[in-house]
Amino acid sequence: MVIMKSSRGLQLAFRIYKRSHHSVGIIGAPFSKGQPRDGVEKGPDLIRAAGLVEKLKAQGCAVRDYGNVTFEEVANDEPIGNVKRPRAVGSANQRLSAAVHAVKNDGHTCVMLGGDHSLAIGSIQGHAAAKKDLSVVWVDAHADINTPLTSPTGNIHGQPMSYLIHELQSKENLKRDISHSSHILKLLGIKVYSMTEVDRLGIAKVMEETCDYIFSKVKKPIHLSYDIDALDPSISPATGTPVVGGLTYREGIYITEHISQTGLLSAVDMVEVNPKRGRTDDEISSTVNAAVDLILGCFGRLREGNHPANYKMPLP
Numbered sequence: 001m002v003i004m005k006s007s008r009g010l011q012l013a014f015r016i017y018k019r020s021h022h023s024v025g026i027i028g029a030p031f032s033k034g035q036p037r038d039g040v041e042k043g044p045d046l047i048r049a050a051g052l053v054e055k056l057k058a059q060g061c062a063v064r065d066y067g068n069v070t071f072e073e074v075a076n077d078e079p080i081g082n083v084k085r086p087r088a089v090g091s092a093n094q095r096l097s098a099a100v101h102a103v104k105n106d107g108h109t110c111v112m113l114g115g116d117h118s119l120a121i122g123s124i125q126g127h128a129a130a131k132k133d134l135s136v137v138w139v140d141a142h143a144d145i146n147t148p149l150t151s152p153t154g155n156i157h158g159q160p161m162s163y164l165i166h167e168l169q170s171k172e173n174l175k176r177d178i179s180h181s182s183h184i185l186k187l188l189g190i191k192v193y194s195m196t197e198v199d200r201l202g203i204a205k206v207m208e209e210t211c212d213y214i215f216s217k218v219k220k221p222i223h224l225s226y227d228i229d230a231l232d233p234s235i236s237p238a239t240g241t242p243v244v245g246g247l248t249y250r251e252g253i254y255i256t257e258h259i260s261q262t263g264l265l266s267a268v269d270m271v272e273v274n275p276k277r278g279r280t281d282d283e284i285s286s287t288v289n290a291a292v293d294l295i296l297g298c299f300g301r302l303r304e305g306n307h308p309a310n311y312k313m314p315l316p
Helices: 040-049 052-058 086-105 117-131 160-164 172-177 181-188 195-201 203-214 249-262 281-298
Strands: 002-005 011-014 023-029 062-068 109-114 135-139 222-227 265-271
Touching (some): 023 052, 040 109, 040 281, 052 062, 052 281, 086 109, 086 117, 086 265, 109 117, 109 281, 117 160, 117 222, 117 265, 135 203, 135 249, 195 203, 203 249, 222 249, 249 265, 265 281
Parallel strands (some): 023 062, 023 109, 109 265, 135 222, 222 265
């Protein structure tokens, strides 16, 4: 531990970590039909073009890029009740589940590049098929736990958690009677941190409590599902449903750093990067670069580099 004083007289602590080696398997999922906005299918190749593979290798990772999953066009994909494009989303997640399962069977930490967040259904399902018991950490501006009967839009990217949670499948009354996702979370006892709690506690305490909670009984592999819209739009504006007042760049990166340090990260989703929602090239670049930096943080990268929100302090 190196202790130093900043120019503001604050005590800052920097821990020196031994760089660990990770085996990373990347799978692209260029899919957009879990929501109505075109462009999000371009996310995987934009993240790659920003140097993800090269940067992972530069920090000591072994990387295999499996390319993009190919998704079939589904004809006559009429809504089922309120749910839009159910057949396309179902087919896409079946294919993605098999692809993620293969990456895990090859022994890699899987990085799934989306695409919209409906893809978490297949990503987590494929991961669970390979690893059985998982802890899921969901970082998002939205809970994404609407059910087909409570969703206000019918878009499945707002529903993936309701398809994945076993306890919800048999609760028909819950599906019908609860009109707000916060009530579902409370009734199911899911640990949730709002931005109010992040502000009050600080991101370090939030992550400490999160890991204490998920490791309270058995240490399970972690699936981190990260929607880029969790970051404030000043950092990641090129996304489908931005929400003002989100995580700062440093808070967002801290989440990935903390989970990396557990040594139990087993899969990562990085979703909802949509270049068509950026008004300028700078907005697109900021969003894509933030996605890359979040992934790098998952694999042991300490906070340094060229991002304007990064910091460096020379050792005395």
